Amino acid sequence: EPEVTQTPSHQVTQMGQEVILRCVPISNHLYFYWYRQILGQKVEFLVSFYNNEISEKSEIFDDQFSVERPDGSNFTLKIRSTKLEDSAMYFCASSARGPNEKLFFGSGTQLSVL
């Protein structure tokens, strides 16, 4: 079965450093998403991406965050200057035709900011 893949599975970084989280969505999907989950808390929406541009973003997704689809397969989340409170599990997801459909999630990247 097709799946969303994320790398790395764990990322440790120093506060203030830039990190890039990588995702390969399911190949025929058109919508891509980033969510995060702080340990023990609910899943939070960050951003959705369609047709090479951001379609929706939450208040969490401030100027420190950016997303990119650099080629036909990868979808990346960049955090420019990490803060301690950015420590969380970051999930990438994709759906075939939009957020009203089933989202397929990757296994996540655990980001730890020290």
Add this chain to the structure above:
Amino acid sequence: ELKVEQNPLFLSMQEEKNYTIYCNYSTTSDRLYWYRQDPGKSLESLFVLLSNGAVKQEGRLMASLDTKARLSTLHITAAVHDLSATYFCAVVDSNYQLIWGAGTKLIIKP
């Protein structure tokens, strides 16, 4: 602003018992999802409920949706240990984004 509330947030139960998890949401939506998450793992889609009165069942899990009451239930029948996980409901808001409940951590004791 759409808010999603689940209860209970924590549930410990014996095998072979039945129980129900509730998901309430604050504004109109006609699309609700149930996800399962094992510790340290990703989110696994269980059910997509698309209309009022929708009922879906898989194995020992059954989900239903009442859009008028803004309520979904996830019913567990004759629980088994393998169903131990955290269960999330998520509702599509007016911007077509998923708003998540806080999750219900379910522990089923053998």
